[in-house]
Amino acid sequence: MLRLGAAAGAISIAGCLGSLRESEPELYTTPAAAEFEAVVDAAWLKDSLEGVELLDVRDEDEFTNGHVAGASRLPDTDLMRDHYEETEDGYKAAPEVIAAIAADAGITTEDDVVVYGSGSNLWETYAIYTLRAIGHDGMVALLDGGFPVWAAAGGDIEAGTSEPEPDTGEYEPELETDVLATREYVADQVHEDGANVPLVDNRSPEEYWGIEKDGPVDRHGHITGAINVEFTQNLVEDDDGSRLRTPAELERLWLEEADLDPDEETISYCSTAVRGSVGWFVMEQLGWETVRNYEGSWHDWGTLTEGDGYYYTSGEGTGDVIDVFD
Known part of the structure; x- marks a missing residue:
């Protein structure tokens, strides 16, 4: 091996x-x-x-x-x-x-x-x-x-199924906290007027603005201070499926248009951290020293209250939507 x-x-x-x-x-x-x-x-x-x-x-x-x-x-x-x-x-x-x-x-x-x-x-x-x-x-x-x-x-x-072999080995996990963000970690970075670190919302602009309801939560919108880079912006579709855009295109999207700095810690999120993982992965490949994916994402944050310090923003036109590739 x-x-x-x-x-x-x-x-x-x-x-x-x-x-x-x-x-x-x-x-x-x-x-x-x-x-x-x-x-x-x-x-x-x-x-x-x-x-x-x-x-x-x-x-x-x-x-x-x-x-x-x-x-x-x-x-x-x-x-x-x-x-x-x-x-x-x-x-x-x-x-x-x-x-x-x-x-x-x-x-x-x-x-x-x-x-x-x-x-x-x-x-x-x-x-x-x-x-x-x-x-x-x-x-x-x-x-x-x-x-x-x-x-x-x-x-x-x-073809066919793959049946796991019993007792093939052991895998001892050790949680790496530098690649994930918890609720409280995000809350420590967010305040009423913005955020201390860049936050990237990987959902659609409509979900980001709160126009389209995202899950069974009480609040709809985005974490205060977050910008929107929909995950599809990172991909190119053809008859054979999806592939990552070229490095030059991704640099334009993340470094130029979104104006983010790979030397600055960044937090990625979406509804449940799945779409957020696309942004997390691309930022890592572009050289980010520290980028975290928020476990739970909006399906967690949307259940909370501003009174407890979990600030959010909603409304069409709020925030910053990065739309480079139609």
């Missing part, structure tokens, strides 16, 4: 392996994989398949019909519902849930992992965020474009 030390070098040349293969269609290689440390493409994966563990976040029928050979499935229900719980103090991560799934798949904390789905989207980045949050030591990378690009590249595919 390829470990982190060797993987770091391998990942750094992932894009070079792809970009030098001019005979291969562009679909198999991506600009994001050429520059970003935790993004790989189908060309790189074909060369590195024996050295990584694979996690498929698609639904069960898609997985059964065909998946990358050797992959295990990571159900989104386990990611969303079971890995954290709601307490009186907000949402608390329960890392042992995902650790048990990883152990059943034969994954240890040192293994290098590639996550893929139907493209580059929500559950893929949320799986990466979740593994990082429970202290995964090995590489955790995104297959840009997901299963469609692997199939188009003629990669090895197998």
